[in-house]
Amino acid sequence: MSNPGFTSPFGAHSNPFGSARLDTSSAMQRVAEEDENDTVTSPTTPNFGQSAQTGGSTFRGPFGGEDGGSESHPPSVRSPVNSEGYPAKYNFARRTSVSAESLKPVGDSLDNWSPPVHPKTPEQLERLQTAIGGNFLFSHLDDEQSSQVLGALVEKPIPTKGIKVITQGDAGDFFYVVEKGSFDVYVNPSGSLQPGPDGMGQNVGRIEAGGSFGELALMYNAPRAATVISAEPNCTLWALDRVTFRRILMESTFARRRMYEGFLEEVPLLSSLTPYERSKIADALESQKFPAGHTIIREGDPGYEFYLLEAGEAVAYRSGNDTPVKHYRKGDFFGELALLNDAPRAASVVSQTEVKVARLGKNAFQRLLGPVEGIMRRTQYVGVQPEPGAPEPMET
Amino acid sequence: MATTVAHAQAVPPGLHPLQAAALRAAQQQQQQQKQKQQQQQPPHHDVDNQPFDPTSRKLTVHDFVRVRTLGTGTFARVCLVRPSHGTLEDRNKVYALKILRKTEVIRLKQLDHVQHERQILADVRGHPFITNFITSFADHDFLYMLLDYVPGGELFTYLRKLRRFDEDTTRFYAAEIVLVLEHLHEQQGGVAYRDMKPENLLLDADGHIKLVDFGFAKRLGNRESGHPVETYTLCGTPEYLAPEVIQNKGHTTAVDWWALGVLIYEFLTGYPPFWHQNPIEIYKQIIEKPVVFPQTPALSEPAKDIIRQLCTVDRSRRLGNVSGGAARVKAHPFFDGVDWDAVYHKRQRGPIIPPIRHPGDASCFDIYPEEDARRDEYTDDMKAKYDEYFKDF
Numbered sequence: 001m002s003n004p005g006f007t008s009p010f011g012a013h014s015n016p017f018g019s020a021r022l023d024t025s026s027a028m029q030r031v032a033e034e035d036e037n038d039t040v041t042s043p044t045t046p047n048f049g050q051s052a053q054t055g056g057s058t059f060r061g062p063f064g065g066e067d068g069g070s071e072s073h074p075p076s077v078r079s080p081v082n083s084e085g086y087p088a089k090y091n092f093a094r095r096t097s098v099s100a101e102s103l104k105p106v107g108d109s110l111d112n113w114s115p116p117v118h119p120k121t122p123e124q125l126e127r128l129q130t131a132i133g134g135n136f137l138f139s140h141l142d143d144e145q146s147s148q149v150l151g152a153l154v155e156k157p158i159p160t161k162g163i164k165v166i167t168q169g170d171a172g173d174f175f176y177v178v179e180k181g182s183f184d185v186y187v188n189p190s191g192s193l194q195p196g197p198d199g200m201g202q203n204v205g206r207i208e209a210g211g212s213f214g215e216l217a218l219m220y221n222a223p224r225a226a227t228v229i230s231a232e233p234n235c236t237l238w239a240l241d242r243v244t245f246r247r248i249l250m251e252s253t254f255a256r257r258r259m260y261e262g263f264l265e266e267v268p269l270l271s272s273l274t275p276y277e278r279s280k281i282a283d284a285l286e287s288q289k290f291p292a293g294h295t296i297i298r299e300g301d302p303g304y305e306f307y308l309l310e311a312g313e314a315v316a317y318r319s320g321n322d323t324p325v326k327h328y329r330k331g332d333f334f335g336e337l338a339l340l341n342d343a344p345r346a347a348s349v350v351s352q353t354e355v356k357v358a359r360l361g362k363n364a365f366q367r368l369l370g371p372v373e374g375i376m377r378r379t380q381y382v383g384v385q386p387e388p389g390a391p392e393p394m395e396t
Numbered sequence: 397m398a399t400t401v402a403h404a405q406a407v408p409p410g411l412h413p414l415q416a417a418a419l420r421a422a423q424q425q426q427q428q429q430k431q432k433q434q435q436q437q438p439p440h441h442d443v444d445n446q447p448f449d450p451t452s453r454k455l456t457v458h459d460f461v462r463v464r465t466l467g468t469g470t471f472a473r474v475c476l477v478r479p480s481h482g483t484l485e486d487r488n489k490v491y492a493l494k495i496l497r498k499t500e501v502i503r504l505k506q507l508d509h510v511q512h513e514r515q516i517l518a519d520v521r522g523h524p525f526i527t528n529f530i531t532s533f534a535d536h537d538f539l540y541m542l543l544d545y546v547p548g549g550e551l552f553t554y555l556r557k558l559r560r561f562d563e564d565t566t567r568f569y570a571a572e573i574v575l576v577l578e579h580l581h582e583q584q585g586g587v588a589y590r591d592m593k594p595e596n597l598l599l600d601a602d603g604h605i606k607l608v609d610f611g612f613a614k615r616l617g618n619r620e621s622g623h624p625v626e627t628y629t630l631c632g633t634p635e636y637l638a639p640e641v642i643q644n645k646g647h648t649t650a651v652d653w654w655a656l657g658v659l660i661y662e663f664l665t666g667y668p669p670f671w672h673q674n675p676i677e678i679y680k681q682i683i684e685k686p687v688v689f690p691q692t693p694a695l696s697e698p699a700k701d702i703i704r705q706l707c708t709v710d711r712s713r714r715l716g717n718v719s720g721g722a723a724r725v726k727a728h729p730f731f732d733g734v735d736w737d738a739v740y741h742k743r744q745r746g747p748i749i750p751p752i753r754h755p756g757d758a759s760c761f762d763i764y765p766e767e768d769a770r771r772d773e774y775t776d777d778m779k780a781k782y783d784e785y786f787k788d789f
Contacts, residue, residue, distance in 0.1 A: 099504070102505065246644055366719070
């Protein structure tokens with residue numbers, strides 16, 4: 001038996017960041033080749049058939065601590081390969097950690113930072129919106145983040161054919177959207193651009209206007225997985241660098257969370273929460289927008305959610321009375337008794353302008369911090385302690 | 397060959413054949429390694445009888461003889477070392493020395509991270525399942541962290557060799573990791589580890605886990621401090637990143653519970669739940685796709701359930717992050733029957749006993765190149781600008 005050795009056969013295949021992941025077929029081949037040399041499970045072992053079929057339940061380590069026993073296991077370290085039990089093409093190599101540069105929100109310091117703004121026509125903005133809208137790195141952004149990101153994209157003219165915009169193997173810091181023209185994509189199997197006429201490797205595709213490339217650079221600095229080169233003269237790109245992108249997201253998220261925490265501090269029902277707990281709740285708040293005239297909660301409906309008003313104005317009405325009983329502005333909240341019980345809403349709340357609210361369900365609250373009653377019991381909470389079924393008080 | 401298995405250290409009489417095979421392979425490698433070392437290192441002659449005490453004064457790299465490299469990272473290398481002086485007994489001791497090149501730390505913008513690493517390692521010293529930090533020092537070009545040597549090698553190596561672990565084995569390791577996370581998140585007051593994966597779990601001589609590489613660990617705000625609990629720097633390992641890290645939403649200690657779900661999945665199946673050659677595709681899957689389980693091996697319901705509950709995108713539903721914290725994880729049916737006190741006190745030996753024949757045996761570690769790929773000069777300008785960041789070493 002030629003022993004495979006203790007060194008992982010995949011160790012040599014380990015690669016920095018993700019770029020060489022393109023080359024994975026060979027990893028699987030190595031497994032297959034090596035396994036031919038392995039001692040095959042003995043047919044006399046009780047679980048032979050099962051092992052051979054499934055690719056091996058390999059090692060039954062006793063949690064209870066008794067010795068492993070040697071009777072029922074194949075005498076080889078590696079069980080026979082079976083494509084069924086294993087995904088094809090999985091790269092078994094040791095995985096390298098990745099990290100972006102550390103960023104601290106300016107809210108934490110005295111620096112001042114605002115995102116760069118490069119003016120664009122409405123048509124350009126619309127094209128860009130379409131180009132990046134479906135991308136998972138952008139699809140979850142809120143309107144403010146989205147417009148900041150679009151504003152930060154900078155125009156980059158590519159005057160002639162044959163200009164390498166990104167080079168395989170190089171460090172990547174920018175993401176690009178094609179505004180005009182087209183670009184060819186080449187991959188060299190070696191993992192980086194090589195000297196010589198065929199150094200770019202194989203042409204694997206073309207990116208036209210509306211397409212984009214280099215998105216991994218928005219997450220961390222990984223070597224480029226391909227070379228991208230202009231295929232015609234007079235092309236135009238929009239470029240966005242990682243630090244700008246991540247800062248936009250971080251600053252707005254940071255500011256919003258601090259805002260939520262500030263709002264939550266004002267809710268008497270939640271006055272005994274620690275900053276840590278408020279932060280956990282801020283984590284679970286969901287932002288939602290409504291047009292003017294929308295009924296956010298309706299009198300008589302069961303209440304399951306609590307609302308903070310982030311932007312805009314709203315009013316509360318009670319049935320049979322056309323005069324609002326309460327007026328809400330930014331930082332105000334309503335429906336907080338839903339956290340305590342499922343009593344029907346005591347009033348309707350209707351948006352007067354376009355509003356943005358942050359919503360928290362009773363269930364989410366309880367999952368994170370346990371029952372509100374427990375929170376209230378911590379201090380002498382002297383706010384509204386309604387009788388079961390009592391109408392929700394409007395003054396808080 | 398079987399006779400050589402019966403070594404003093406920890407090998408049970410009824411050695412599992414898989415372990416025996418691993419042991420044989422390891423011995424072969426060990427022998428090759430020994431020959432190599434003999435060629436590389438002339439025996440050390442200047443015997444002095446001053447005891448070697450690594451904590452009594454600031455050390456330098458000359459206090460050690462480098463035996464071999466145990467692992468390399470993007471800007472660090474971990475070497476097996478012996479004291480270069482001291483009594484004969486001292487000079488037979490072994491340590492792991494983590495060496496970071498300052499120019500690479502700067503180039504990769506990891507200045508904050510190495511400071512956190514040193515500080516947190518010192519803070520968590522003494523936990524049964526965390527690599528023990530002894531001291532740190534620095535010279536012109538490098539930062540050094542001296543750690544206890546953990547001889548069993550990476551759990552990663554055993555997992556790839558054995559292909560996958562059964563549920564008892566998985567439960568054993570997962571239980572130890574839960575105690576580590578409980579300690580970091582709750583007793584240490586909000587330390588997020590941020591790089592959980594089999595590559596960062598070593599086995600000690602008795603088969604227990606030691607968590608290593610605190611390069612991304614960070615102390616976040618917690619119940620007592622008034623600081624924000626979330627942080628924003630993307631770091632970790634692609635297959636193990638939580639959705640909120642990918643989407644830059646601000647992340648907390650909850651990322652470690654997500655990663656534990658990925659880890660349990662990988663232990664049981666041999667591969668992580670989200671994988672692709674192209675990292676971007678991994679990230680799309682993490683955000684968009686639920687965890688799916690293979691037909692073979694068939695996972696038990698409690699195993700599937702704990703994976704699903706840990707790998708939950710909504711952090712208000714993620715096990716470990718919800719009210720009750722780690723206690724809720726420990727109470728999950730997957731851990732039914734686990735005596736947590738016994739786990740903490742290591743009352744049971746591990747399901748895999750590394751084939752180690754002496755304390756300085758390095759045969760459980762893979763071989764790495766001994767030379768750094770990049771050796772940029774640490775200039776006086778850099779020194780003036782950055783040495784301030786390294787003053788804790």
